[in-house]
Amino acid sequence: MPMASCDECDWQCRADGESTVELGRAMIDHYVETGHSPIERREPASQAKSS
Ligand SMILES: [Zn+2]
Numbered sequence: 001m002p003m004a005s006c007d008e009c010d011w012q013c014r015a016d017g018e019s020t021v022e023l024g025r026a027m028i029d030h031y032v033e034t035g036h037s038p039i040e041r042r043e044p045a046s047q048a049k050s051s
Pocket residue numbers: 006007008009010011030034036037
């Protein structure tokens with residue numbers, strides 16, 4: 001499940017299924033409103049290993 005979050009504030013958005021279009025639109029809306037650049041994340045942060 002694709003989702004996006006912002007490192008500059010607590011904003012995050014989750015897309016159900018494959019609706020990445022809505023996710024991208026939400027990311028653009030956040031950028032327009034705040035000037036932040038949200039990052040899209042496709043994988044859960046469960047594998048946080050540093051090799
Ligand atoms: Zn933000």
